[in-house]
Amino acid sequence: MYFASDNTGPIPQAVLDALVQANTGHAPAYGADPLTTEVTQSLRDLFEAPDAAVFLVPTGTAANSLALATLCPPYATTFCSPVAHIHLDECNAPEFFSGGAKLTLVPGNDRMTPDALRATIANEGTRGVHGPMRGPVSITQVTEAGNVYSLDALNALCSVAQEFGVPVHLDGARFANACVALGCTPAEMSWKVGIDVAVFGGTKNGLMGVEAVIFFDPDLARTFELRRKRGAHLFSKHRYLAAQMAGYLRNDLWRDLATTANARCAELVDSLSGIAGIENEPTANMVFASLPRTTHQRLMAAGAQYHLWSGNLDGTNPDDLLTARFVCDWSLQSEDIARFHALLRN
Amino acid sequence: MYFASDNTGPIPQAVLDALVQANTGHAPAYGADPLTTEVTQSLRDLFEAPDAAVFLVPTGTAANSLALATLCPPYATTFCSPVAHIHLDECNAPEFFSGGAKLTLVPGNDRMTPDALRATIANEGTRGVHGPMRGPVSITQVTEAGNVYSLDALNALCSVAQEFGVPVHLDGARFANACVALGCTPAEMSWKVGIDVAVFGGTKNGLMGVEAVIFFDPDLARTFELRRKRGAHLFSKHRYLAAQMAGYLRNDLWRDLATTANARCAELVDSLSGIAGIENEPTANMVFASLPRTTHQRLMAAGAQYHLWSGNLDGTNPDDLLTARFVCDWSLQSEDIARFHALLRN
Amino acid sequence: MYFASDNTGPIPQAVLDALVQANTGHAPAYGADPLTTEVTQSLRDLFEAPDAAVFLVPTGTAANSLALATLCPPYATTFCSPVAHIHLDECNAPEFFSGGAKLTLVPGNDRMTPDALRATIANEGTRGVHGPMRGPVSITQVTEAGNVYSLDALNALCSVAQEFGVPVHLDGARFANACVALGCTPAEMSWKVGIDVAVFGGTKNGLMGVEAVIFFDPDLARTFELRRKRGAHLFSKHRYLAAQMAGYLRNDLWRDLATTANARCAELVDSLSGIAGIENEPTANMVFASLPRTTHQRLMAAGAQYHLWSGNLDGTNPDDLLTARFVCDWSLQSEDIARFHALLRN
Amino acid sequence: MYFASDNTGPIPQAVLDALVQANTGHAPAYGADPLTTEVTQSLRDLFEAPDAAVFLVPTGTAANSLALATLCPPYATTFCSPVAHIHLDECNAPEFFSGGAKLTLVPGNDRMTPDALRATIANEGTRGVHGPMRGPVSITQVTEAGNVYSLDALNALCSVAQEFGVPVHLDGARFANACVALGCTPAEMSWKVGIDVAVFGGTKNGLMGVEAVIFFDPDLARTFELRRKRGAHLFSKHRYLAAQMAGYLRNDLWRDLATTANARCAELVDSLSGIAGIENEPTANMVFASLPRTTHQRLMAAGAQYHLWSGNLDGTNPDDLLTARFVCDWSLQSEDIARFHALLRN
Secondary structure: EOOOOOOOOOOOHHHHHHHHOOOOOOOOOHHHHHHHHHHHHHHHHOOOOOOOOEEOOOOHHHHHHHHHHHHHHOOEEEEEOOOOOHOOOOOOOOHHHHOEEEEEOOOOOOOOOOOHHHHHHHOOOOOOOOEEEEEEEEEEEOOOOOOOOHHHHHHHHHHHHHHOOEEEEEEEHHHHHHHHHOOOOOOOOOOHHOOOOOEOOOOOHHHOOOEEEEOOHHHHHHEEEEEEEEOOOOOOOOOOHHHHHHHHHHHHHHHHHHHHHHHHHHEEEEEEHHOOOOOOOOOOOOOEEEEEHHHHHHHOOOOOEEEEEEOOOOOOOOOOEEEEEEEEOOOHHHHHHHHHHHHOOO | EEEEOOOOOOHHHHHHHHHHHHHOOOOOOEEEEHHHHHHHHHHHHHOOOOEEEEEEOHHHHHHHHHHHHHHHHOEEEEEEEOOOOOHHOOHHHHHHOOOOOOEEEEOOOOOHHHHHHHHHHHOOOOOOOEEEEEEEEEEEEOOOOOOOOHHHHHHHHHHHHHHHHHEEEEOOOOHHHHHHHHOOOOOOOOOOHHHOOEEOHHHHHHHOOOOOEOOOOOOHHHHHHHHHHHHOOOOOOOHHHHHHHHHHHHHHHHHHHHHHHHHHHHHHHHHHHHEEEEOOOOOOOEEEEEEHHHHHHHHOOOEEOEOOOOOOOOOOOOOOOEEEEOOOOOOOOOHHHHHHHHHOOO | OOOOOOOOOOHHHHHHHHHHHOOOOOOOOOOOOHHHHHHHHHHHHOOOOOOOOEEOOOOOHHHHHHHHHHHHHOOOEEEEOOHHHHHHOOHHHHHHHOOOOEEEEEEOOOOOOOOHHHHHHHOOOOOOOOOOOOEEEEEOOOOOOOOOOHHHHHHHHHHHHHHHOOEEEOOOOOOHHHHHHHOOOOOOHHHHHHHOEEEEOOHHOOOOEEEEEOOOOOOOOOHHHHHHHOOOOOOOHHHHHHHHHHHHHHHHHHHHHHHHHHHHHHHHHHEEOOOOOOOOOOOOOOOEEEEHHHHHHHHHHHOOOEOOOOOOOOOOOOOOOOEEEOOOOOOHHHHHHHHHHEEEHH | OOOOOOOOOOHHHHHHHHHHHHHOOOOOOOOOOOOHHHHHHHHHOOOOOOOEEEEEEEHHHHHHHHHHHHOOOOOOEEEOOOOOOHHOOOOOOOHHHHHOOEEEOOOOOOOOHHHHHHHHHHHHOOOOOOEEEEEEEEEEEOOOOOOOOOOHHHHHHHHHHHHHHOEEEEEOOOHHHHHHHHHHOOOOOOOOHHHOOEEEEEHHOOOOEEEEHHHHHHHHHHHHHHHHHHHOOOOOOOOOHHHHHHHHHHHHHHHHHHHHHHHHHHHHHHHHEEEEOOOOOOOOOOEEEEEEEEHHHHHOOOOOOOOEOOOOOOOOOOEEEEEEEEEEOOOOOOHHHHHHHHHHHO
């Protein structure tokens, strides 16, 4: 009953196998190895983007911060949701990598709306050299609150960005879960709706630590390479990043893993329904649900692991409704959900 | 005959086994897992430093840059050799992580001398707010030119640093190779000679990508943690860094791997002797040797892989002596050296 | 009828005289001149702070950004109003000087409330290394919206900062106008209510370009000095900054100038009352007032100069109420206000 | 007998007059005033560069650092002399403003040679993403050691830069003194020899604190403006920078001041000749000369003010030759030199 996060589970055997397979003899360092070349091509194929510039980095924060630094000069600002990971959970990494650019929060909660985005961008560009310049829009898919933008919604946000001539970054730490939820292809969820740079996350969906950053406009590639190196994110033994990604792409493993995770979440939602208040649209692998404090106490005492998102376990009123976040990773079994189900109804 | 670098070889089976072993069930993220706790303690034991603050990061550049940023404020300078990796090969990463601190090169070549270091530090501190403040000394062991500082030499440099009240950082990308060459313990090669922060490298000695940064003064730990996070080097699935390091430490694997690499290098030196001009004191795993252009052409044509360090293969004079760098990693076999030996004497 | 800003007027004769007086012979550079020493002491006396560290810089943005960089490490955040100058009007200067620290906006409008500040700080410190660390609170007095915090209000905000152990910065670009409005001393409006670092602005109150930064805890002085130098804000011919400040302090000129500016504003408020909607509490030298579009068109056509704060002059509806900002500087005459009064009522 | 620096003297009456003249009524802020427009045009005329982008900043460090930041991305390096002011005397300001770019020192002493520059640039660009990218060349004229590059020498250095496609920055803190020494026009000493961005210094030649930065390629102007603002170097009361520069340009005052300073230096050189060892080619306003320790002691005791550049006054051997730097500013009189002459020969 481990619902604390999707960065806490094991890696699939197929990924381990890919590591073992890559582990023979010597290979050129820093991404000049054949496996990296192969994986780069596989990602271009997957995204139907033959000219894309593709990079592997070890963490989601690196992927986001390096991509944004490439798009956002230090005297500009990135537009994002007030609950975006880049704002709340990266200890100023975007500000660091960009050399001091700002994040401008689009009013609202979780999913940005085109109107709020338009008003925010419009307002930011009116102070000449006194305010920051308009920089990229950053969209998170799946959002931090477990919601999934529809393709139309993504397209509408990208259209707003285009009105102002600013590029769009997609934080796709849970790219696969969103693709599965929408039943679409990676291309449909990225450049076809207007995304300029997408992060295709692997770490939360089964890898030890690999994210692909995909620039659909390869002209941006050269400064990314230099920023990756000076950010200390260029692996010398790059084949081990490539091997993980190779295992992830082979036979659409990435999609299978996300399908499983989303399915577990759907079971969990079923289990919570009627008992808990569901607070998001849980079509991917996360559900936010409110339950009375006593219920949380009982669940956790019995070994369920998850994070409270509001309130705390030790309050005085047993009936207070506390919101919790439940995340399902690929390694959960239906039995785990069933045990939780039984416990919840006990 | 792969002597191009020690970041191009495979990882030992014992490290793969440790990964497999760690790959069960869920584990808390960001270093809160039991394996990270265990490895932290193992490193404290290995370094005989019960209070040390220990951090794992994925690359040597991250280890060096983050450690130096902790020691060197942006208005200061780090003292290092003109051929230091931090100066030549990290695309300004130390300047980036420190927020714009400088590197001051100690005149000389490769190994710094106490006199040159003293004169350089003394000179740097004489301009009030106009020049940079004196920051840390950074020593590389094994050096970029394949030499090994004796313990006395390290101690002499650290004593100079102490004269000026500045801390000392050890770039130990090849820490293990140096330890084996000197026949000393990690403690003897670090805090016992006066090192304040040591990088205990794993990547060049058999790991996929893990370096330990060890602060003997734990007071520095908190800002390192924050810098690691905002530098995007805090792994969520941290157990896979820890697992590699666990495999590396178990049964002194780290020492065995370096012993093997150094032994191969010694065989290579024997092989080169009398034919090539040996340009360093090759007691660790690197030898720099000069050979006529034609010999290089013949060796490379036959499949020997290594880097020329001066000149280039296509010059007109066949007799020009060109210096090459030969690096031995743990995975080379005596047969590799024997083949090279035969080829060289052919 | 020039109400556009208080950075557009001339400098008083007494300040020019002080420049002329200082302009004899040679004087040591970089602040080692006797006049700088004298002015430093005068500021300590004025603030009743014999140990204070005092620095002169040429712009308000420099004063704020350098002070905040001293208080806020790059992995932390500064708490401020959503309309703070440091957030809206400095083109990311605080982010630049701090090396990428964040600004966290305290919900509300203009003046921060203790409750909102407390909730914001409390919330920011709950994510371990993932979120930014808590940094300083920055208070603007007079606020950007022309309001003045009472001494009790300042004290309440500083008390909240003390609850969390974070320091307080005062953006005092209009320090003098606030002091006059409150009828208090500089000490009462700074360290006596809990301010740690105050900017004592001169530029908006009659100087060509000088602000004093006053650290009541001199331990912070050394890094400020270095930051000022590397920020290129240490003047070689420092006596000309000192001379301006000397003229400003002599015979309480600073207070006289602000008294005059505030008095003009009070006359302007009288003039606007009954006709315009007054939107702030205009006890200092700024009034925000709403008037119909046609009135603005008429006023501006007749030569009144001021900025619209909302809406724009060319809209279709003549009756729309548009907010304007009127700022009075020391050089305005009662005749200017009288002309405006007549025009308004024409 | 004040030869300590050219940043310690008074400002000419004509500059004060220009300040007084500018000090009437209100004027738009941030450089939108008519005087700034006029001065911008005057500088374009003076440099025979009708399209040039022109900016005023208050310090030489600001001028250099902002100009270099515009030319040098954070993953690149600037090539300069080992004794360049940007390297030795700006407390890492170039590294700060560029976001962590490096300075690469061209071996030699003081004036760079084309061969040394070519070899240094060639060597820097050979490490792919591992080393920094090639950035601008920075030339100082008059050099820190008081020498003046000939126009041919400048042209030769710029030609080397062009070979590699990198731009050239001229640190012209003593631009006027060099122009006078060479008997050339500003255009001849800048874009006509291949300079891309020139700093036309005013502070060391009589202003309180104004330097003009002149981009002969105006495409670079926009990012400079933004960098100036976020570096806190955009003056609100910009007319007072413009007024100083207006006074400086009117009737070629800049040239007259430098002519006077250089003439005083020539008299000083005459005075030193035969007694002291002259160590530079003192055609501008600085002479480096060696004298016995006892002579220095005697001169300083009698009130001569200048800096020792090597050794120190309190050594044991009275006959040691110590090098001193003597700088002449525009305000020195022939009588000052005559007094020094008499003293020296006493």
